[in-house]
Structures are given as C-alpha cells and as structure tokens.
Amino acid sequence: MTDDPEGDLATPPLELVLCAVEAPLARAWLTVAENRPGIRVHPGSVLDIEAQAVVSPANSFGWMRGGIDALYSRAFPEVEQNVRSGVLAYHGGELPVGEAIIVPTGEAAPEWMISAPTMREPGEQLPADTVNPFLAARAVFRLWLHARLETGVPVREAVRTIAMPGLGTGVGEVEPQTCARQVAAAWDEVFSELPTGS
Numbered sequence: 001m002t003d004d005p006e007g008d009l010a011t012p013p014l015e016l017v018l019c020a021v022e023a024p025l026a027r028a029w030l031t032v033a034e035n036r037p038g039i040r041v042h043p044g045s046v047l048d049i050e051a052q053a054v055v056s057p058a059n060s061f062g063w064m065r066g067g068i069d070a071l072y073s074r075a076f077p078e079v080e081q082n083v084r085s086g087v088l089a090y091h092g093g094e095l096p097v098g099e100a101i102i103v104p105t106g107e108a109a110p111e112w113m114i115s116a117p118t119m120r121e122p123g124e125q126l127p128a129d130t131v132n133p134f135l136a137a138r139a140v141f142r143l144w145l146h147a148r149l150e151t152g153v154p155v156r157e158a159v160r161t162i163a164m165p166g167l168g169t170g171v172g173e174v175e176p177q178t179c180a181r182q183v184a185a186a187w188d189e190v191f192s193e194l195p196t197g198s
C-alpha cells in the first residue's frame with residue numbers, strides 16, 4: 001500500500017455505513033450522518049451490509065480475540081493472520097493508533113478489512129478523554145482516499161462502501177456520543193480535502 005496524494009478524486013461517491021447493534025450508538029451515529037452526504041446509519045450488524053470493506057477497531061498488534069474482532073475472526077477465518085502479517089510487514093509488528101492497513105478478508109464479500117487500532121494492547125479500557133476514535137477514523141478515511149492496494153489500484157476504486165462499527169465503544173468503553181463526535185470530526189477533516197463542485 002502506498003500513498004497517492006496526487007490521484008484523481010473525481011470518482012463516484014463513496015459511502016460510509018455506520019453500524020450499531022445497540023440503540024445508544026445507533027442514535028449517536030445519526031448525528032454523524034445528519035448533513036453529511038455519503039454517510040448512512042444501519043441499526044444492525046456490520047456483517048449485514050453489502051460493502052467491499054469492514055473496519056476493525058483493533059489493537060496495535062492485530063490480535064482479534066475480543067469484541068467485534070472476535071466476530072470478524074469467526075466470519076473470516078483467515079483475517080487475523082492477514083492483519084498480523086500486514087502489521088509485521090508494514091509496521092514492524094506494531095500498528096500505532098492513528099495508522100491503518102487494509103488486508104484481504106479471505107472471503108468474496110466483504111473482500112477487504114481495514115484494521116485501525118483504537119487501543120495499543122488487547123482489552124484496554126480507554127480513558128474518558130481519549131481521542132483514539134478520532135485517530136482511528138481519520139486513519140481509515142485517509143487510507144480510503146489516498147492509499148493504493150498492492151496491485152496499484154487506488155483503495156477508493158476497489159472500495160466504494162465501508163461498513164464501520166463503533167470505535168472503542170465495546171471493550172474500550174468509549175461513550176457512544178464521544179465516538180460519534182470524533183468520527184464526525186475525522187470525516188470533516190479528511191473529506192474537506194476533496195475538491196468542491198466535482
């Protein structure tokens with residue numbers, strides 16, 4: 001994966017689907033989708049969405065044993081090894097919070113997983129003043145807009161729809177409203193780079 005800051009961004013719209021199986025997060029997500037074209041809320045599992053990629057709010061070492069990551073590991077048996085291999089190959093074994101990688105799930109759909117750590121260690125409870133959901137979301141959106149797959153194809157061409165669960169709202173115990181505010185801020189920061197009127 002390489003950065004592609006000069007790439008043509010005048011491509012068909014990208015769609016972010018914010019998913020929540022619990023009502024408080026679903027309500028919080030609605031504030032993100034409001035007045036932000038390209039974002040919608042799904043009150044259900046991230047695995048219900050027809051998306052090319054799902055987001056894993058993982059830990060820095062790529063272990064996928066708890067929370068939503070355990071669900072992903074059951075649904076995509078190869079994905080934990082793919083994430084850990086990617087973290088080792090591109091980041092020396094530790095993917096810092098604020099960075100993201102994209103790896104194959106090993107399944108036909110969704111074909112890709114974007115691993116964006118919200119915590120360094122597995123099972124870490126995040127402090128009330130954490131900014132990790134913002135950092136993770138910003139990493140996802142930057143990768144989506146600017147990175148390329150190993151084949152050279154821009155991620156934004158291979159991935160038109162991303163399904164995203166709460167970031168840090170499970171094991172990390174981040175409040176839904178905090179997560180929603182930070183994801184909205186990350187979206188606004190990254191997508192303000194897009195040329196207007198295209």
